[in-house]
Amino acid sequence: MVGTTFDTLTTALIGKMITHAENECDKYISKRYDVGAYVSASLTSIPPLLTSLTETLAEGYYFLRNSRGGGKDSVAYGKELIKQAQDNLLLISNRKLDLLDVNGDPVSEFANASFRLLSSTTDYTPTFNEDDELNWKQDEDKLDDIDSERQ
Numbered sequence: 001m002v003g004t005t006f007d008t009l010t011t012a013l014i015g016k017m018i019t020h021a022e023n024e025c026d027k028y029i030s031k032r033y034d035v036g037a038y039v040s041a042s043l044t045s046i047p048p049l050l051t052s053l054t055e056t057l058a059e060g061y062y063f064l065r066n067s068r069g070g071g072k073d074s075v076a077y078g079k080e081l082i083k084q085a086q087d088n089l090l091l092i093s094n095r096k097l098d099l100l101d102v103n104g105d106p107v108s109e110f111a112n113a114s115f116r117l118l119s120s121t122t123d124y125t126p127t128f129n130e131d132d133e134l135n136w137k138q139d140e141d142k143l144d145d146i147d148s149e150r151q
Contacts, residue, residue, distance in 0.1 A: 010066075021055075024086075028086075028090065031093050032093065032110065033099065048102060050099060053088055056081050057085040060077075064078030
C-alpha cells in the first residue's frame with residue numbers, strides 16, 4: 001500500500017478490517033465446514049485459499065474505508081477486491097468450489113449429517129416435457145379412455 005504510513009490509527013483500522021474479513025469468511029464457510037476447528041487450530045492448518053480470501057477481503061475493506069488519499073480509485077479498487085473474494089466464498093458455500101488443506105487434500109465437511117443439504121434442483125431435468133400450464137389442454141376423449149380401461 002504505497003504512500004500509507006502505518007501510524008497507530010492506520011494500524012488500528014487495519015486490525016479491524018482483518019477481524020471484519022475473518023468474520024465474513026466464517027459466515028460463508030460455516031454452512032459447510034466446522035469454523036471452530038480452525039479457530040482453535042494453529043495458523044498452519046488453515047486452508048491456504050481461506051487465508052488468501054481473508055487477506056483479499058481485508059485489503060478491500062481497508063481501501064474502501066481509508067479516507068486518506070485515493071478517492072474514487074481507492075473505493076473502486078476496494079469494491080473490486082471485496083467482490084472477488086465474496087464471489088469465491090459464495091462458490092465455496094454453494095459447493096461449487098472446495099477448500100483444500102495445506103497438503104492439497106479436500107477439507108472434510110461437517111461430520112454431523114444434520115447440517116448437510118442432501119438434495120438440490122441445480123441442473124434438474126424434468127421427467128416430462130413440462131411447459132406453461134396455460135398451454136395445457138384437456139384430452140377430449142379422456143372420459144371415453146377411462147371408461148374403456150374399466151371394461
